[in-house]
Amino acid sequence: MFVLTVDQRRSRRDVDRVEELLADMHQVPLLRQFERTAGDEVQAVASDAHTVVDVALALARRGTWSIGIGVGTVEQPLPESTRAGRGPAFEAARDAVTRAKNATAATAVTAADPVLGARSRDAETALTLVALLITDRTDQGHAAVELMSEGHTQKSAAALLGISKQAMSQRLSVARWSIEANGRTLAEHLLEELDATAPHQGDT
Numbered sequence: 001m002f003v004l005t006v007d008q009r010r011s012r013r014d015v016d017r018v019e020e021l022l023a024d025m026h027q028v029p030l031l032r033q034f035e036r037t038a039g040d041e042v043q044a045v046a047s048d049a050h051t052v053v054d055v056a057l058a059l060a061r062r063g064t065w066s067i068g069i070g071v072g073t074v075e076q077p078l079p080e081s082t083r084a085g086r087g088p089a090f091e092a093a094r095d096a097v098t099r100a101k102n103a104t105a106a107t108a109v110t111a112a113d114p115v116l117g118a119r120s121r122d123a124e125t126a127l128t129l130v131a132l133l134i135t136d137r138t139d140q141g142h143a144a145v146e147l148m149s150e151g152h153t154q155k156s157a158a159a160l161l162g163i164s165k166q167a168m169s170q171r172l173s174v175a176r177w178s179i180e181a182n183g184r185t186l187a188e189h190l191l192e193e194l195d196a197t198a199p200h201q202g203d204t
Helices: 018-024 049-062 088-100 114-135 139-149 154-161 165-174 177-197
Strands: 002-008 032-038 041-046 065-071 107-111
Touching: 002 032, 002 049, 002 088, 018 032, 018 041, 041 049, 041 088, 049 065, 049 114, 049 177, 065 088, 065 114, 065 177, 088 107, 107 114, 107 177, 114 177, 139 154, 139 165, 139 177, 154 165, 165 177
Parallel strands: 065 107
Antiparallel strands: 002 041, 002 065, 032 041
């Protein structure tokens, strides 16, 4: 199981962005939706790595959140309210978000089982590298990548942007679109392996 604990950065010098995040993430297929836990912090529970990577990178792109991901078990039955959840994964997410506040790309992953520390560092590194790639991208690069992610061909995306197919290809290259796709897949696989290796409820 994955617990995401996300804390707004520089909140004392910024507007409260929690309600905006809650609205934007409402349709994301999370096991338990994001809820405000305290102040400018929110928390959610996810059961699949793909969703975790999508959410973490979407928030990293905004540049206003510290993103902590805890991997491990949660107490069952899982309450309907995220705030009421308990268990090792929640504790790991607390450690992760604390480290994320001073981490590169403000993203951290913590396994509830300390024996899996090396595996969690691998997943954190993969996520960090993709997050840095995304946050370094220009607005033009983001626009090109978003159209490709929606299923457009380079030709149709170029037409929508009013540029040539050659210019579209160049934008995607500069944006490192193909590397992002592979990086996301790597991060997902590492998180899946971490979750599969973590002790499950009832294990001794």
